Protein backbone atom coordinates (compact mmCIF):
# COMPACT_ATOMS: atom_id res chain seq x y z
CA UNK A 1 0.00 0.00 0.00
CA UNK A 2 1.54 3.28 -1.08
CA UNK A 3 2.13 5.82 1.64
CA UNK A 4 -0.61 8.41 1.38
CA UNK A 5 1.49 11.13 2.93
CA UNK A 6 3.75 11.07 -0.13
CA UNK A 7 3.06 12.81 -3.38
CA UNK A 8 1.54 10.36 -5.83
CA UNK A 9 0.89 11.01 -9.51
CA UNK A 10 -1.59 8.89 -11.43
CA UNK A 11 -1.26 8.85 -15.20
CA UNK A 12 -4.76 8.22 -16.57
CA UNK A 13 -5.32 7.09 -20.15
CA UNK A 14 -8.73 8.70 -19.99
CA UNK A 15 -10.19 10.66 -17.09
CA UNK A 16 -13.91 10.93 -16.41
CA UNK A 17 -13.88 13.41 -13.55
CA UNK A 18 -17.58 12.92 -12.81
CA UNK A 19 -18.48 16.62 -12.99
CA UNK A 20 -20.15 16.25 -16.36
CA UNK A 21 -17.15 17.81 -18.13
CA UNK A 22 -15.90 16.04 -21.31
CA UNK A 23 -13.48 13.20 -20.74
CA UNK A 24 -9.82 14.08 -20.70
CA UNK A 25 -7.21 11.96 -22.47
CA UNK A 26 -3.77 11.48 -20.88
CA UNK A 27 -4.36 13.24 -17.58
CA UNK A 28 -1.91 13.48 -14.69
CA UNK A 29 -3.66 13.50 -11.32
CA UNK A 30 -1.36 14.77 -8.60
CA UNK A 31 -2.26 13.63 -5.09
CA UNK A 32 -0.86 14.84 -1.81
CA UNK A 33 -1.92 14.12 1.76
CA UNK A 34 -4.85 12.04 0.54
CA UNK A 35 -6.33 14.84 -1.56
CA UNK A 36 -6.22 15.77 -5.21
CA UNK A 37 -3.74 18.60 -5.61
CA UNK A 38 -4.15 19.20 -9.33
CA UNK A 39 -5.25 17.60 -12.59
CA UNK A 40 -3.06 18.45 -15.55
CA UNK A 41 -2.32 17.17 -19.00
CA UNK A 42 0.13 14.28 -18.78
CA UNK A 43 2.04 15.86 -21.65
CA UNK A 44 2.91 18.77 -19.37
CA UNK A 45 3.70 16.45 -16.50
CA UNK A 46 7.26 17.07 -15.40
CA UNK A 47 9.60 14.19 -14.62
CA UNK A 48 9.86 14.21 -10.88
CA UNK A 49 12.08 11.58 -9.33
CA UNK A 50 10.71 12.17 -5.83
CA UNK A 51 7.12 11.40 -6.76
CA UNK A 52 5.43 8.00 -6.88
CA UNK A 53 3.91 7.36 -10.27
CA UNK A 54 1.05 4.93 -10.94
CA UNK A 55 0.74 4.16 -14.62
CA UNK A 56 -2.93 3.82 -15.57
CA UNK A 57 -2.43 4.92 -19.18
CA UNK A 58 -4.34 1.87 -20.42
CA UNK A 59 -7.27 2.60 -18.09
CA UNK A 60 -10.32 4.80 -17.58
CA UNK A 61 -10.11 6.65 -14.28
CA UNK A 62 -13.26 7.90 -12.54
CA UNK A 63 -14.59 8.74 -9.05
CA UNK A 64 -14.94 5.97 -6.47
CA UNK A 65 -18.37 4.33 -6.41
CA UNK A 66 -21.05 4.92 -3.78
CA UNK A 67 -23.67 2.43 -2.56
CA UNK A 68 -26.20 4.69 -0.87
CA UNK A 69 -28.35 1.89 0.57
CA UNK A 70 -26.89 -1.33 1.88
CA UNK A 71 -26.62 -3.36 5.08
CA UNK A 72 -23.56 -4.90 6.71
CA UNK A 73 -25.21 -7.64 8.72
CA UNK A 74 -22.16 -9.87 8.80
CA UNK A 75 -24.03 -12.86 7.40
CA UNK A 76 -22.11 -16.02 6.69
CA UNK A 77 -23.21 -18.41 3.91
CA UNK A 78 -26.17 -20.56 4.87
CA UNK A 79 -26.74 -18.72 8.14
CA UNK A 80 -30.32 -19.11 9.37
CA UNK A 81 -30.02 -17.90 12.95
CA UNK A 82 -27.76 -14.91 13.59
CA UNK A 83 -24.32 -15.77 14.91
CA UNK A 84 -22.94 -13.96 17.95
CA UNK A 85 -21.98 -10.31 17.61
CA UNK A 86 -18.21 -10.79 17.38
CA UNK A 87 -18.54 -13.44 14.64
CA UNK A 88 -20.83 -11.16 12.66
CA UNK A 89 -18.52 -8.21 13.21
CA UNK A 90 -15.60 -10.15 11.74
CA UNK A 91 -17.72 -11.20 8.75
CA UNK A 92 -18.99 -7.64 8.21
CA UNK A 93 -15.41 -6.34 8.28
CA UNK A 94 -14.51 -8.75 5.48
CA UNK A 95 -17.58 -7.62 3.52
CA UNK A 96 -16.66 -3.96 3.99
CA UNK A 97 -13.16 -4.65 2.70
CA UNK A 98 -14.60 -6.56 -0.29
CA UNK A 99 -16.74 -3.53 -1.11
CA UNK A 100 -13.75 -1.19 -0.93
CA UNK A 101 -11.71 -3.48 -3.17
CA UNK A 102 -14.64 -3.58 -5.62
CA UNK A 103 -14.41 0.21 -5.94
CA UNK A 104 -16.95 1.42 -3.35
CA UNK A 105 -15.18 4.18 -1.49
CA UNK A 106 -18.35 5.38 0.29
CA UNK A 107 -21.41 3.46 1.52
CA UNK A 108 -24.50 4.30 3.54
CA UNK A 109 -25.72 1.48 5.80
CA UNK A 110 -29.45 1.88 6.42
CA UNK A 111 -29.74 -0.55 9.29
CA UNK A 112 -27.32 -2.79 11.16
CA UNK A 113 -26.17 -2.71 14.78
CA UNK A 114 -22.70 -3.80 13.66
CA UNK A 115 -21.92 -1.04 11.20
CA UNK A 116 -21.29 1.85 13.64
CA UNK A 117 -18.49 -0.30 15.12
CA UNK A 118 -16.88 -0.70 11.69
CA UNK A 119 -17.41 2.97 10.89
CA UNK A 120 -15.67 3.99 14.10
CA UNK A 121 -12.75 1.59 13.68
CA UNK A 122 -11.91 2.54 10.11
CA UNK A 123 -10.34 5.77 9.05
CA UNK A 124 -8.64 7.46 6.17
CA UNK A 125 -5.37 6.24 7.70
CA UNK A 126 -4.80 2.94 5.86
CA UNK A 127 -8.48 2.30 5.17
CA UNK A 128 -9.77 -1.26 5.05
CA UNK A 129 -13.40 -0.18 4.59
CA UNK A 130 -15.24 2.46 2.62
CA UNK A 131 -16.26 5.75 4.22
CA UNK A 132 -19.41 4.72 6.11
CA UNK A 133 -22.58 6.58 7.04
CA UNK A 134 -24.70 4.47 9.39
CA UNK A 135 -28.33 4.44 10.52
CA UNK A 136 -27.92 1.76 13.24
CA UNK A 137 -31.62 0.82 13.84
CA UNK A 138 -34.87 1.86 12.18
CA UNK A 139 -38.04 3.51 13.46
CA UNK A 140 -41.48 2.40 12.32
CA UNK A 141 -45.12 2.04 13.33
CA UNK A 142 -46.50 -0.91 15.27
CA UNK A 143 -47.51 -2.62 12.00
CA UNK A 144 -44.41 -1.58 10.13
CA UNK A 145 -41.67 -3.56 8.38
CA UNK A 146 -38.72 -5.22 10.13
CA UNK A 147 -40.69 -6.13 13.27
CA UNK A 148 -39.69 -9.74 12.84
CA UNK A 149 -39.19 -12.01 15.84
CA UNK A 150 -35.85 -11.58 17.56
CA UNK A 151 -33.11 -12.65 17.37
CA UNK A 152 -32.67 -10.92 14.05
CA UNK A 153 -29.85 -9.31 12.13
CA UNK A 154 -31.11 -5.90 13.04
CA UNK A 155 -33.92 -4.30 14.97
CA UNK A 156 -36.58 -1.67 14.60
CA UNK A 157 -38.10 0.49 17.29
CA UNK A 158 -41.81 1.32 17.31
CA UNK A 159 -42.92 4.95 17.50
CA UNK A 160 -46.48 5.93 18.48
CA UNK A 161 -47.34 9.59 18.04
CA UNK A 162 -45.35 12.77 17.82
CA UNK A 163 -43.71 12.80 21.26
CA UNK A 164 -42.60 9.20 20.88
CA UNK A 165 -41.16 9.99 17.43
CA UNK A 166 -39.14 12.90 18.78
CA UNK A 167 -37.84 10.82 21.70
CA UNK A 168 -36.79 8.04 19.34
CA UNK A 169 -34.80 10.49 17.18
CA UNK A 170 -33.19 11.97 20.28
CA UNK A 171 -32.04 8.49 21.33
CA UNK A 172 -30.62 7.72 17.89
CA UNK A 173 -28.78 11.03 17.87
CA UNK A 174 -27.26 10.24 21.26
CA UNK A 175 -26.21 6.83 19.93
CA UNK A 176 -24.26 8.54 17.15
CA UNK A 177 -26.17 7.79 13.95
CA UNK A 178 -25.37 9.63 10.73
CA UNK A 179 -28.89 9.27 9.32
CA UNK A 180 -32.32 8.41 10.74
CA UNK A 181 -34.06 5.49 9.01
CA UNK A 182 -37.82 5.13 9.15
CA UNK A 183 -40.16 2.46 7.80
CA UNK A 184 -43.07 4.38 6.29
CA UNK A 185 -44.70 1.44 4.51
CA UNK A 186 -44.87 -2.31 4.67
CA UNK A 187 -43.22 -4.61 2.16
CA UNK A 188 -41.94 -5.66 -0.16
CA UNK A 189 -42.92 -9.16 0.79
CA UNK A 190 -45.01 -12.19 0.11
CA UNK A 191 -48.15 -10.08 0.48
CA UNK A 192 -47.41 -8.40 -2.85
CA UNK A 193 -45.93 -4.96 -3.15
CA UNK A 194 -46.60 -4.25 0.50
CA UNK A 195 -47.44 -0.61 0.08
CA UNK A 196 -49.51 -0.02 3.23
CA UNK A 197 -48.49 3.20 5.03
CA UNK A 198 -47.30 2.61 8.60
CA UNK A 199 -46.71 6.13 9.93
CA UNK A 200 -48.88 9.25 9.90
CA UNK A 201 -47.77 12.49 8.28
CA UNK A 202 -47.54 14.02 11.78
CA UNK A 203 -45.22 11.23 12.96
CA UNK A 204 -43.05 11.53 9.86
CA UNK A 205 -42.88 15.30 10.25
CA UNK A 206 -41.95 14.97 13.93
CA UNK A 207 -39.11 12.60 13.04
CA UNK A 208 -37.88 14.92 10.29
CA UNK A 209 -38.09 18.10 12.37
CA UNK A 210 -36.23 16.53 15.29
CA UNK A 211 -33.61 14.92 13.02
CA UNK A 212 -33.02 18.12 11.09
CA UNK A 213 -32.58 20.06 14.34
CA UNK A 214 -29.69 17.68 15.05
CA UNK A 215 -28.36 18.05 11.51
CA UNK A 216 -29.36 14.50 10.59
CA UNK A 217 -31.08 13.55 7.33
CA UNK A 218 -34.02 11.13 7.25
CA UNK A 219 -34.17 8.11 4.93
CA UNK A 220 -37.57 6.46 4.53
CA UNK A 221 -38.35 2.93 3.39
CA UNK A 222 -41.47 3.78 1.36
CA UNK A 223 -43.28 1.83 -1.32
CA UNK A 224 -46.46 2.95 -3.05
CA UNK A 225 -47.94 6.34 -3.82
CA UNK A 226 -49.59 7.11 -0.47
CA UNK A 227 -46.58 6.23 1.70
CA UNK A 228 -44.26 8.25 -0.53
CA UNK A 229 -46.69 11.18 -0.60
CA UNK A 230 -46.70 11.22 3.22
CA UNK A 231 -42.89 11.14 3.27
CA UNK A 232 -42.58 14.10 0.90
CA UNK A 233 -45.17 16.14 2.83
CA UNK A 234 -43.46 15.21 6.11
CA UNK A 235 -40.05 16.41 4.92
CA UNK A 236 -38.12 13.17 4.34
CA UNK A 237 -34.76 13.64 2.60
CA UNK A 238 -34.38 10.31 0.80
CA UNK A 239 -37.00 7.79 -0.29
CA UNK A 240 -35.76 4.21 -0.34
CA UNK A 241 -37.26 1.79 -2.90
CA UNK A 242 -40.01 4.27 -3.87
CA UNK A 243 -41.64 2.14 -6.49
CA UNK A 244 -45.27 1.68 -7.36
CA UNK A 245 -45.76 5.44 -7.76
CA UNK A 246 -48.46 7.10 -9.82
CA UNK A 247 -47.61 10.08 -12.04
CA UNK A 248 -48.98 12.59 -9.54
CA UNK A 249 -46.60 11.40 -6.82
CA UNK A 250 -43.68 11.25 -9.29
CA UNK A 251 -44.34 14.94 -9.97
CA UNK A 252 -44.62 15.66 -6.22
CA UNK A 253 -41.21 14.04 -5.57
CA UNK A 254 -39.66 15.85 -8.55
CA UNK A 255 -40.86 19.21 -7.21
CA UNK A 256 -39.52 18.47 -3.69
CA UNK A 257 -36.00 18.33 -2.27
CA UNK A 258 -36.28 14.55 -1.82
CA UNK A 259 -34.26 11.95 -3.68
CA UNK A 260 -35.24 8.41 -4.59
CA UNK A 261 -32.92 5.42 -4.18
CA UNK A 262 -34.65 2.78 -6.33
CA UNK A 263 -32.71 -0.28 -5.00
CA UNK A 264 -32.97 -2.35 -8.18
CA UNK A 265 -30.35 -5.04 -7.53
CA UNK A 266 -32.04 -6.68 -4.58
CA UNK A 267 -35.16 -7.63 -6.57
CA UNK A 268 -33.49 -8.18 -9.95
CA UNK A 269 -31.28 -11.00 -8.67
CA UNK A 270 -34.07 -12.99 -7.03
CA UNK A 271 -36.01 -15.60 -8.98
CA UNK A 272 -39.33 -15.62 -7.06
CA UNK A 273 -42.51 -14.45 -8.85
CA UNK A 274 -42.95 -11.63 -6.26
CA UNK A 275 -39.42 -10.41 -6.91
CA UNK A 276 -39.89 -10.49 -10.67
CA UNK A 277 -43.17 -8.57 -10.41
CA UNK A 278 -41.67 -5.92 -8.14
CA UNK A 279 -38.56 -5.66 -10.32
CA UNK A 280 -40.78 -4.81 -13.29
CA UNK A 281 -42.71 -2.29 -11.20
CA UNK A 282 -39.43 -0.71 -10.05
CA UNK A 283 -38.25 -0.22 -13.63
CA UNK A 284 -41.58 1.28 -14.67
CA UNK A 285 -41.51 3.80 -11.81
CA UNK A 286 -37.88 4.65 -12.58
CA UNK A 287 -38.81 5.35 -16.20
CA UNK A 288 -41.73 7.63 -15.28
CA UNK A 289 -39.87 9.28 -12.41
CA UNK A 290 -36.90 9.99 -14.65
CA UNK A 291 -39.18 11.63 -17.19
CA UNK A 292 -40.77 13.73 -14.38
CA UNK A 293 -37.34 14.96 -13.22
CA UNK A 294 -36.92 12.96 -10.00
CA UNK A 295 -33.34 12.99 -8.63
CA UNK A 296 -31.89 9.50 -8.26
CA UNK A 297 -28.95 8.01 -6.40
CA UNK A 298 -27.72 4.43 -6.60
CA UNK A 299 -28.22 2.06 -3.69
CA UNK A 300 -28.51 -1.71 -3.87
CA UNK A 301 -30.18 -2.78 -0.60
CA UNK A 302 -27.63 -5.59 -0.58
CA UNK A 303 -27.41 -7.45 2.73
CA UNK A 304 -24.54 -9.81 1.98
CA UNK A 305 -26.67 -12.94 1.56
CA UNK A 306 -26.33 -15.53 -1.24
CA UNK A 307 -28.21 -13.28 -3.69
CA UNK A 308 -26.68 -9.95 -2.75
CA UNK A 309 -23.09 -10.73 -1.84
CA UNK A 310 -21.15 -7.57 -1.05
CA UNK A 311 -18.47 -6.83 -3.63
CA UNK A 312 -18.29 -6.20 -7.35
CA UNK A 313 -21.93 -7.27 -7.79
CA UNK A 314 -23.10 -4.10 -6.00
CA UNK A 315 -22.09 -2.23 -9.18
CA UNK A 316 -24.88 -4.06 -11.05
CA UNK A 317 -27.10 -1.26 -9.71
CA UNK A 318 -25.69 1.31 -12.16
CA UNK A 319 -26.05 -1.13 -15.05
CA UNK A 320 -29.72 -1.69 -14.13
CA UNK A 321 -30.33 2.06 -13.80
CA UNK A 322 -28.69 2.50 -17.21
CA UNK A 323 -31.40 0.36 -18.80
CA UNK A 324 -33.80 3.24 -18.18
CA UNK A 325 -31.66 6.32 -17.53
CA UNK A 326 -28.83 7.50 -19.79
CA UNK A 327 -25.37 6.00 -19.11
CA UNK A 328 -24.18 9.41 -17.90
CA UNK A 329 -27.10 9.68 -15.47
CA UNK A 330 -26.56 6.11 -14.23
CA UNK A 331 -22.86 6.83 -13.60
CA UNK A 332 -23.70 10.09 -11.82
CA UNK A 333 -26.25 8.27 -9.65
CA UNK A 334 -23.43 6.08 -8.32
CA UNK A 335 -20.93 8.91 -7.86
CA UNK A 336 -21.68 12.67 -7.96
CA UNK A 337 -25.42 12.54 -7.26
CA UNK A 338 -25.05 9.99 -4.46
CA UNK A 339 -22.36 12.19 -2.86
CA UNK A 340 -24.69 15.20 -3.07
CA UNK A 341 -27.56 13.23 -1.59
CA UNK A 342 -25.39 12.03 1.30
CA UNK A 343 -23.96 15.50 1.93
CA UNK A 344 -20.36 14.35 1.32
CA UNK A 345 -19.92 16.10 -2.04
CA UNK A 346 -17.33 18.52 -0.66
CA UNK A 347 -15.13 15.45 -0.05
CA UNK A 348 -15.94 12.92 -2.75
CA UNK A 349 -18.13 12.04 -5.74
CA UNK A 350 -16.10 13.90 -8.37
CA UNK A 351 -12.39 14.21 -9.11
CA UNK A 352 -11.44 17.85 -8.58
CA UNK A 353 -8.61 19.67 -6.85
CA UNK A 354 -9.17 19.78 -3.09
CA UNK A 355 -11.32 16.67 -2.87
CA UNK A 356 -10.31 13.36 -1.36
CA UNK A 357 -8.49 11.06 -3.78
CA UNK A 358 -11.30 8.48 -3.88
CA UNK A 359 -11.04 6.96 -7.35
CA UNK A 360 -11.13 3.81 -9.41
CA UNK A 361 -9.90 2.60 -12.79
CA UNK A 362 -11.77 0.35 -15.21
CA UNK A 363 -10.50 -1.25 -18.45
CA UNK A 364 -13.10 0.27 -20.80
CA UNK A 365 -15.29 3.34 -21.20
CA UNK A 366 -18.04 2.77 -18.61
CA UNK A 367 -20.46 4.90 -20.64
CA UNK A 368 -20.32 2.31 -23.43
CA UNK A 369 -20.75 -0.64 -21.07
CA UNK A 370 -21.82 -0.06 -17.47
CA UNK A 371 -21.03 -3.69 -16.61
CA UNK A 372 -17.35 -2.71 -16.64
CA UNK A 373 -18.00 -1.18 -13.20
CA UNK A 374 -18.01 -4.78 -11.97
CA UNK A 375 -14.43 -5.18 -13.26
CA UNK A 376 -12.65 -2.47 -11.31
CA UNK A 377 -8.87 -2.95 -11.45
CA UNK A 378 -7.56 -0.10 -9.36
CA UNK A 379 -8.94 1.49 -6.19
CA UNK A 380 -7.65 4.44 -4.21
CA UNK A 381 -9.33 5.78 -1.10
CA UNK A 382 -8.08 9.05 0.40
CA UNK A 383 -4.77 8.62 -1.41
CA UNK A 384 -4.20 5.02 -0.32
CA UNK A 385 -3.85 2.45 -3.09
CA UNK A 386 -6.03 -0.40 -1.85
CA UNK A 387 -6.02 -2.36 -5.13
CA UNK A 388 -3.83 -2.27 -8.21
CA UNK A 389 -4.36 -4.92 -10.88
CA UNK A 390 -3.08 -2.67 -13.64
CA UNK A 391 0.06 -4.72 -14.05
CA UNK A 392 2.11 -1.59 -13.60
CA UNK A 393 3.89 -1.38 -10.28
CA UNK A 394 4.10 2.10 -8.85
CA UNK A 395 7.64 3.35 -8.70
Ligand SMILES: [Zn+2]
Nearest residue numbers: 069071110301
Ligand atom coordinates in the same frame (compact mmCIF):
# COMPACT_ATOMS: atom_id res chain seq x y z
ZN1 LIG B 1 -32.51 -1.78 3.13
